[in-house]
Each structure stands twice: as C-alpha cells, then as structure tokens.
Amino acid sequence: MLTRPSFLACLATLALTQPALAQDAPRLTERTYAQLRDYVLPDKEEERWRNVDWKSSYWDAVVEAQKAKKPILLWAMNGHPLGHT
Amino acid sequence: MKGRQAVWSQPEIQALAARFVAAADEVWRLHNLKDPECELFQEFMDKGIYGDRTDSSTRQGIFAVAPSGVLLADVNTTQPGPMRDMLTRALRAWDALPKSERFLPYDPEARRAEIQRGEQRFPSDGVAMRVHVRDLPRAGQPADWRAKALNLDYAWFRRGELRSVLPVRVAKRATRAWPAALVQRVVRLHLTDYVRGQTTPHEAGSVHAASLQTEVLSVKKTKVELRFTGKAQVNTEPWTDRPDGSRARGIDVALLGRASWDPRSVRFTEFELVAAGQRWGRTEYNFRQDDVGPAPLGWVFTLAPQGERVPPAALGAYGW
Incomplete structure (x- = not known):
C-alpha cells in the first residue's frame, strides 16, 4: 500500500x-x-482531536457537569464541530 | 475545522480540556431558537467576546461556562496559545465562583423533553456513516493547512434503504440498481465540496447523471460480499451573488465501493463507498474563492462507530 x-x-x-x-x-x-x-x-495524527471526550450537544454537557460538579467547555461553530463545519 | 488539528490535537490543550465536561455543538440553533438549551446559551453568549459585537450574525466561539450558565471565559481562535490562556483563565474563574452560583436550581435532565434536536430524527433502525472529504494530490497546492485539509459529514440511512440496494435474489453476480431517490440524496447532499468549510447541497435540477449499482461478489451463510459502482455528474447554475466572476459549481466523479452484508442480522458489517473525480466552482462559505478548479477531490463513506449521532449537515433536505 x-x-x-x-x-x-x-x-x-x-x-x-x-x-x-x-x-x-x-x-x-x-x-x-x-x-x-x-x-x-484521516490518519492517526488527524484523529487526535477526538482524544477530548466531546459530548455532541451542549445540554448533554450541562446534565453531566451538573452531576460531576465541573465546568463546561463548549465548542460552538457554524455547522457541527464534530461534523460538517 | 482548522481547530481540530491546530488546537484540539495538542496534548497540553487536551489536558486542560479534561478538567471540563467538553461539548461541541452547532451554534446557529443555540443562538436563535427557543428551548431550555438554547436559552441557557443565549444567557451568556453576549457577555464575553460578543459583548461589543451583538450585531454579528454568528456567535461562534469556544465558551467556558458553569452549568448554571455563568460565563467563565471565551475566545474564538484556531491557535493553541489563546486557547490555553482562555482555559486557564476559565479554571481560575471557576475556582473563584461561589458554589451557590455554579449550578442550575433544577435537574437539567428533567427538561430534556423540551429540547428539539436533529439527533432525535435518527431512525430507530437507522445506520449512520461518516463521510470524509479531502482534496486529492495535484500540482500547485498551497503550502499551508489547505494542502491537507480534511473535513467530515455524516450520512444517515434507514435500514430499509440499505436493504433496497441488495438484489432481490442474493446470488453471485446478481446486480441491482440503487433506487433513484437514494442516489440523488447521496449525490446532491453528500458529494459536495466542504473540504475547507461549509457548503450547500447541489440543487435538484443540477444532477445531469447519477447512478449506483450493486453486484454480488460472493455468498456465504454469514456474509454476502458486494461491490458498488457508479458515477455522478453535476453542474449547478452559476453563483451570481458575487461580483468576482465566480463560476458554476459541479462534480464529475466515479464511485466504487465494497461491503459485507450479514443475512442473519440483516445489516452491513462492513461498508465503504469511495467517490473521486473533478470538482469546480465554489459556494459562499467553502473557502474556494482562490481555488475554483477544476481540481481533484475524493470522498469516503464508512460506517460510523456505534452511537455516533451527529446529524448530517443537510438533514433538513432529507425529507424525513
């Protein structure tokens, strides 16, 4: 190959x-x-951004952060950042 | 899209991100609609970098917030330095925020039913595929991120739609043309040029030729091996909004794929579909103003990991 x-x-x-x-x-x-x-x-290098444990919705993060007592990091873009952005 | 490599792939940024619950989401909906999720976003979206830019049509950015909606820090960057600084400031602000201001006064899970999202339209028997797209090698590629630019969308299928690409009688060398509506959806909504940024579907009338055919290569009790072949020729009306001489856009591509079907579980266990050929033209936000081609482009459809539910960008055009 x-x-x-x-x-x-x-x-x-x-x-x-x-x-x-x-x-x-x-x-x-x-x-x-x-x-x-x-x-x-994508090669391995190009998939490293997935090492962050991204939830695919803001509300999923709100629910988990409220339980885990942690702050939220929200990446919000035109087009879904985990897809066609 | 640049941020995937430039920022979120950096170990230092990932270590900082691990101290948060991380989410990625589409911003237009959060900015404009009305439900508990959108309204919570709207509470903080103008309290940081957009404070003096509230006339901006977007609220793109990276926001660090408390579950209560209190903004800790925000930034809009594709550089690791400013991101590291923002995350560090946010963690300091979180530590300084009184516990009484950190959390919602209700259980957010209890309000999930009030929220309408694209993911909820995923069929109960649906199949999600990743669709990667990248420029193919050519002379004269720019010597920056654009040379290796890679983007991703999702394509959704109902199980019955995928069953419909199999020959009625599954036997070696049997063939079946894919239903025209399914081919149109694959071509119009997914064989678009979003390598560098967002684009729009091809208009229905712009598809001049589109076909996909399945051929059975081998049949075993637990595995039917298939090959897909096809082509697509699309040429859209000229882009007339811009005074810079933008050209019509289109594609002329061949399609080839392989899959394995498990007759017992009635599902694909392996699926690949590659499209490759020429693209030309541009749309408003796909960053092709200096690169309208014709130039080579490739797409690859593969089964998405179980549970991955990011909606296709053009889900609204699925008619579901």
Missing part, C-alpha cells in the same frame, strides 16, 4: 513528467481504490 507521502510523490512525478495531466483526478479503479480511500481517510 502506498503511504500518503509516497502516493503524493507518485502524483508529483506524474505532474512533472506530464504537465497536461497535473489537474487530472487520479482515476478511481479497482487498482487505485485502496490508495484513494486511504489518502482521503
């Missing part, structure tokens, strides 16, 4: 040797399927 950097290197080589193809999407085929899938999916 190609890692993200090596996949990128292959594409960069392609871009250098065939400039006309530089903006062409890698074609999705049975052969490229796993490479493209793994390139898009």
Whole structure:
C-alpha cells in the first residue's frame, strides 16, 4: 500500500513528467481504490482531536457537569464541530 | 475545522480540556431558537467576546461556562496559545465562583423533553456513516493547512434503504440498481465540496447523471460480499451573488465501493463507498474563492462507530 507521502510523490512525478495531466483526478479503479480511500481517510495524527471526550450537544454537557460538579467547555461553530463545519 | 488539528490535537490543550465536561455543538440553533438549551446559551453568549459585537450574525466561539450558565471565559481562535490562556483563565474563574452560583436550581435532565434536536430524527433502525472529504494530490497546492485539509459529514440511512440496494435474489453476480431517490440524496447532499468549510447541497435540477449499482461478489451463510459502482455528474447554475466572476459549481466523479452484508442480522458489517473525480466552482462559505478548479477531490463513506449521532449537515433536505 502506498503511504500518503509516497502516493503524493507518485502524483508529483506524474505532474512533472506530464504537465497536461497535473489537474487530472487520479482515476478511481479497482487498482487505485485502496490508495484513494486511504489518502482521503484521516490518519492517526488527524484523529487526535477526538482524544477530548466531546459530548455532541451542549445540554448533554450541562446534565453531566451538573452531576460531576465541573465546568463546561463548549465548542460552538457554524455547522457541527464534530461534523460538517 | 482548522481547530481540530491546530488546537484540539495538542496534548497540553487536551489536558486542560479534561478538567471540563467538553461539548461541541452547532451554534446557529443555540443562538436563535427557543428551548431550555438554547436559552441557557443565549444567557451568556453576549457577555464575553460578543459583548461589543451583538450585531454579528454568528456567535461562534469556544465558551467556558458553569452549568448554571455563568460565563467563565471565551475566545474564538484556531491557535493553541489563546486557547490555553482562555482555559486557564476559565479554571481560575471557576475556582473563584461561589458554589451557590455554579449550578442550575433544577435537574437539567428533567427538561430534556423540551429540547428539539436533529439527533432525535435518527431512525430507530437507522445506520449512520461518516463521510470524509479531502482534496486529492495535484500540482500547485498551497503550502499551508489547505494542502491537507480534511473535513467530515455524516450520512444517515434507514435500514430499509440499505436493504433496497441488495438484489432481490442474493446470488453471485446478481446486480441491482440503487433506487433513484437514494442516489440523488447521496449525490446532491453528500458529494459536495466542504473540504475547507461549509457548503450547500447541489440543487435538484443540477444532477445531469447519477447512478449506483450493486453486484454480488460472493455468498456465504454469514456474509454476502458486494461491490458498488457508479458515477455522478453535476453542474449547478452559476453563483451570481458575487461580483468576482465566480463560476458554476459541479462534480464529475466515479464511485466504487465494497461491503459485507450479514443475512442473519440483516445489516452491513462492513461498508465503504469511495467517490473521486473533478470538482469546480465554489459556494459562499467553502473557502474556494482562490481555488475554483477544476481540481481533484475524493470522498469516503464508512460506517460510523456505534452511537455516533451527529446529524448530517443537510438533514433538513432529507425529507424525513
């Protein structure tokens, strides 16, 4: 399996040797399927933000904080911060 | 979205966050609607960074509050330094806050039934999927966070909808076209360009071609292996709100996927669907003003972990 950097290197080589193809999407085929899938999916480093034990609603945090006698940290964004933001 | 890597992945910030009950939530609803959850948010939202900006259309930010709704500190940043400072100030303010002011005078669990949220629309037999999206490699990517930008949405399915993508007679090499309405939903609401930020669904009339087909690869008593193939071609009317020559937006992508179906439990035990191809154009908030393409983009649908219930951004367009 190609890692993200090596996949990128292959594409960069392609871009250098065939400039006309530089903006062409890698074609999705049975052969490229796993490479493209793994390139898009987050790696371990990119999933570290999930180490924070996020509740997905403010009220869930209010309920738990009231019981646990702790303050609340609320990350509030346009679009759900745990999803499409 | 930048904050996921730049702030919340930092061990020092995570250690501070562990001293709170942490929540992430969509702010428009909290800012504008009326129920106990929204009203509690509205009690403190203008007492900090928005105090002199109450005409702002948003209340995005990171707020540290007591369960009672007393604001401890707030900030709106994607930098770890200001976040560390805010969390430290908040913990000091919490320690200084009299116990009599820390908590609600009622049990908040008792008011949950008054709160209306998207998560409540998750079907009792539903299946949630994560949909990751990222730019695919190309020459000329900017040398900053945009080069590796990654975003995430959720797609929800009723179990019957997923059953409908299986051939009526499950046998090797049997095929079935996915129902048109389901393909339209996947393409219009989920194959959108939100790599760098929020976007809107493709308009219904902009889908010029969309198909998905299932083929049975193998059949065993406990496992049916499937392959999905398809394509989608979308071109939306030009974005006319902006004077900068913004172009129409669209996609031209192939779809390919694999799944395992367990006939005994009547559910997918594995599911992947990859879409990859070209995207072009932009929308108001997706930060493509300097990068309207055409350029390569990829999406991956995978089963979400059990219990993950973040609603799809376009849930309102599901018609549920």
